[in-house]
Amino acid sequence: MNVAxxxxxxxxxxxxxxxxxxxxxxxxxxxxxxxxxxxxxxxHGISELNLGSELRSFVRQRQLGWVMTGEVGxxxxxxxxxxxxxxxxxxxKERLPERPTGFLEIAPELVVEVISPTDRWxxxxxxxxEYFAIGVNWVWVVxxxxxxxxxxxxxxxxxxxxxxxxxxxxxxLAGFTLSVAEIFAA
Numbered sequence: 001m002n003v004a005x006x007x008x009x010x011x012x013x014x015x016x017x018x019x020x021x022x023x024x025x026x027x028x029x030x031x032x033x034x035x036x037x038x039x040x041x042x043x044h045g046i047s048e049l050n051l052g053s054e055l056r057s058f059v060r061q062r063q064l065g066w067v068m069t070g071e072v073g074x075x076x077x078x079x080x081x082x083x084x085x086x087x088x089x090x091x092x093k094e095r096l097p098e099r100p101t102g103f104l105e106i107a108p109e110l111v112v113e114v115i116s117p118t119d120r121w122x123x124x125x126x127x128x129x130e131y132f133a134i135g136v137n138w139v140w141v142v143x144x145x146x147x148x149x150x151x152x153x154x155x156x157x158x159x160x161x162x163x164x165x166x167x168x169x170x171x172x173l174a175g176f177t178l179s180v181a182e183i184f185a186a
Contacts, residue, residue: 008184012034015081015103024164026071032080039120040060043144043184048114051142051183052088058169058176065092065172073103074111076130084127087142088112090124092172107135109172129155147184159176 012032024090026037042047048069056067071085083103091100091108111131113124128139132155141150149167151159161167161180 004164012080015075015083017100018081018083019073019112021087029081029083031077031082037085038116040114040116044114044116047183048112049086050185051112051114051140051178054178054182055088055090055173055176059090062175063093064144065090065094066096068100074108074131074134075103075105076127076134077154082130084130085129086111087114090173094172107131109137110140111136111138112140113144114145117145123177125155128152140167142183144184149183151181167169 012170013029013034014032015029018027018029024034026039028035030067042073052067052069059065059067068089068091069087071087072089073083074086074089076082076084086108088110089104089108089112090110091104091106095109096104096106110176113127115124124141128141131139132152137153139152141152143149147163149161149165151161151167153159163181165180167176167178167180167183
């Protein structure tokens with residue numbers, strides 16, 4: 001007699017429960033389930049630091065809001081919860097007057113995703129769709145391998161910039177400029 005044993009059901013957790021776990025390594029919360037992420041490499045870290053630093057300097061000088069780096073948790077869905085990790089995010093003081101704590105429940109104006117060799121474009125596009133669905137204005141996708149940046153103003157409206165181009169801010173970030181080459185400089 002063969003008896004099939006059903007695998008135990010995974011308990012879904014909330015974003016608050018994930019946050020309370022502390023540092024459990026790189027992960028995202030997808031529909032209540034923890035999904036591990038691979039650690040990033042040197043190119044990723046350099047690109048994230050360069051862009052995040054320049055953006056922070058611009059925002060800080062003008063007291064525009066908050067620039068965050070390092071897999072910033074952003075709720076993109078509730079019940080079951082979905083928390084995505086952004087490499088860089090900007091949220092204006094207009095949207096969030098006080099310094100952010102915990103995962104972001106208010107959509108930032110800008111999200112930056114730096115592509116790692118292990119990332120799959122289908123998953124990147126899913127994240128882009130989720131970001132726009134919650135009210136993000138722009139998504140910048142940084143590609144260290146090709147040294148290019150894709151500027152998304154919507155899920156379907158994209159502009160690709162390469163080494164000789166200049167990245168420019170819009171809206172709350174009007175006046176921000178950075179050469180694409182500087183994003184990838186060592």
